[in-house]
Amino acid sequence: MAKYSIFALGRNALQGHRHWPRVWRSPPPRPSYDAIIVGGGGHGLATAYYLAKQHGMDKVAVLEKGWIGGGNTGRNTTIVRSNYLNPESAAIYDHALTLWEGLSQELNFNVMFSPRGVINLAHDNHEARELHRRIYANQLAGVDAEWVTPVQLRELCPILNLDSNMRYPILGGTLQRRGGVARHDAVAWGYARAADRLGVDIIQNCQVTGFTIRQGRIEGAQTSQGDIMAPRIGVVAAGHSSVLAAMAGLRLPLASHPLQALVSEPVKPIMPTVVMSNKVHGYMSQSDKGELVIGAGIDGYNSYAQRGSLPVIEETIRAIVELFPITSRLKMMRQWAGIVDLCPDASPIISGTPVAGLYFNCGWGTGGFKATPGSGYLFAHTLAKGEAHPINAPFALERFYSGALVAEHGAAAVAH
Amino acid sequence: MLLLSCPWCGDRSEQEFACGGEAHIVRPLAPEDLDDRAWGDYVFMRRNEKGLHFERWRHVHGCGRWFNVARNTVTHEILAIYQVGDDRPELPE
Numbered sequence: 001m002a003k004y005s006i007f008a009l010g011r012n013a014l015q016g017h018r019h020w021p022r023v024w025r026s027p028p029p030r031p032s033y034d035a036i037i038v039g040g041g042g043h044g045l046a047t048a049y050y051l052a053k054q055h056g057m058d059k060v061a062v063l064e065k066g067w068i069g070g071g072n073t074g075r076n077t078t079i080v081r082s083n084y085l086n087p088e089s090a091a092i093y094d095h096a097l098t099l100w101e102g103l104s105q106e107l108n109f110n111v112m113f114s115p116r117g118v119i120n121l122a123h124d125n126h127e128a129r130e131l132h133r134r135i136y137a138n139q140l141a142g143v144d145a146e147w148v149t150p151v152q153l154r155e156l157c158p159i160l161n162l163d164s165n166m167r168y169p170i171l172g173g174t175l176q177r178r179g180g181v182a183r184h185d186a187v188a189w190g191y192a193r194a195a196d197r198l199g200v201d202i203i204q205n206c207q208v209t210g211f212t213i214r215q216g217r218i219e220g221a222q223t224s225q226g227d228i229m230a231p232r233i234g235v236v237a238a239g240h241s242s243v244l245a246a247m248a249g250l251r252l253p254l255a256s257h258p259l260q261a262l263v264s265e266p267v268k269p270i271m272p273t274v275v276m277s278n279k280v281h282g283y284m285s286q287s288d289k290g291e292l293v294i295g296a297g298i299d300g301y302n303s304y305a306q307r308g309s310l311p312v313i314e315e316t317i318r319a320i321v322e323l324f325p326i327t328s329r330l331k332m333m334r335q336w337a338g339i340v341d342l343c344p345d346a347s348p349i350i351s352g353t354p355v356a357g358l359y360f361n362c363g364w365g366t367g368g369f370k371a372t373p374g375s376g377y378l379f380a381h382t383l384a385k386g387e388a389h390p391i392n393a394p395f396a397l398e399r400f401y402s403g404a405l406v407a408e409h410g411a412a413a414v415a416h
Numbered sequence: 417m418l419l420l421s422c423p424w425c426g427d428r429s430e431q432e433f434a435c436g437g438e439a440h441i442v443r444p445l446a447p448e449d450l451d452d453r454a455w456g457d458y459v460f461m462r463r464n465e466k467g468l469h470f471e472r473w474r475h476v477h478g479c480g481r482w483f484n485v486a487r488n489t490v491t492h493e494i495l496a497i498y499q500v501g502d503d504r505p506e507l508p509e
Contacts, residue, residue: 242464253460301435304466401456
């Protein structure tokens with residue numbers, strides 16, 4: 001597999017770009033592997049990559065029922081940050097953010113990570129106090145966080161409506177300068193290419209239909225491309241985690257809901273940062289193509305339909321037009337939803353299960369994209385060693401029995 | 417958008433309602449006798465069905481009363497609306 005570089009680009013340009021090699025292979029599944037990852041999104045591909053890279057496993061398969069990166073990896077609003085409240089969460093998200101910072105070099109693939117800062121707005125005194133609390137918690141946990149006043153906000157994001165006569169006036173906000181956005185597809189493609197180069201088989205259009213379990217131990221998976229044996233299986237299926245758990249006779253503490261987003265027509269650069277508002281429920285950034293990327297909320301009932309309902313969009317657009325009056329005449333180009341797996345404490349699950357050798361990485365809810373590299377790294381460790389990495393130990397399924405929940409409703413994006 | 421039929425108020429849009437999650441989860445009669453595992457299963461573990469889902473709804477911006485709905489979570493088709501406390505309805509396959 002050719003390394004991408006300025007020289008490779010020049011050489012291929014002279015040849016009319018006809019000789020670029022395929023970015024990853026499409027092998028038929030082998031009868032058995034050392035480990036199977038179910039789900040070819042960012043988290044699953046990252047897990048496979050770190051299994052091969054950090055743990056030297058060369059017989060690993062990623063099974064994807066559709067095409068890689070076609071689920072929530074291709075449906076999120078690409079925001080990366082780590083300003084969570086609890087020390088456990090700060091550790092897991094900041095570990096991921098640290099990996100983001102070197103990811104393009106690590107993968108030899110430009111994931112377009114752009115640390116342009118993430119702002120969370122406060123619209124009333126209570127929210128301002130809560131956000132101050134979060135800043136102090138972040139600083140204690142070694143996560144960068146600072147308070148910004150409306151005067152500073154005018155500098156940071158000139159299109160923000162700072163009129164004190166707004167229905168929900170902006171009193172200030174938090175800023176995490178290391179946060180930002182990344183290119184969602186590039187993350188899936190970069191991990192797929194790097195994993196493939198280390199020998200991982202990426203098998204698309206391969207749906208898992210059941211698990212083979214004998215005496216409480218996983219032996220393999222039944223798939224639309226036949227039975228595949230493996231002593232370890234890691235499921236990274238986001239909104240469909242409960243469906244796969246049911247195949248192993250398990251229940252998870254998850255509810256699947258559609259989370260919507262939408263993008264505008266492309267415009268010139270007007271939005272230099274990421275702005276999120278919990279109170280009025282909307283968040284926005286601008287893609288490198290110029291589209292404004294807007295995040296909405298979840299529908300309030302369980303659903304596996306990858307489309308959201310219009311009242312949710314209406315509420316978000318109302319908030320966005322109030323926060324950014326410049327957007328009021330913009331046309332919206334596309335709207336979609338991804339199925340997110342909400343956990344009761346708004347924190348993820350990276351855990352073994354009562355079935356030996358079967359592991360789940362799920363529950364990332366509305367904010368999994370930011371954790372992609374860290375989630376893969378930690379899940380690979382958990383799969384390879386058979387026990388949790390210290391960073392993901394607090395995120396085991398066991399916490400729903402011990403009561404040691406990691407409540408992050410305030411910090412998990414906009415409230416859900 | 418869903419059109420839900422409240423048993424007391426009739427057809428109303430989904431915005432008047434709040435979904436209360438999975439139905440037919442019975443609170444254990446003697447919680448003090450449960451171990452942590454049984455209690456955790458009761459409080460947190462859910463079927464989260466893809467397809468037929470029995471769930472509780474409340475007409476929050478109306479009569480305020482609870483009722484149960486059998487709904488398909490893929491098509492959103494509403495298959496039955498029935499009273500809290502009733503058994504799951506027989507549904508044609």
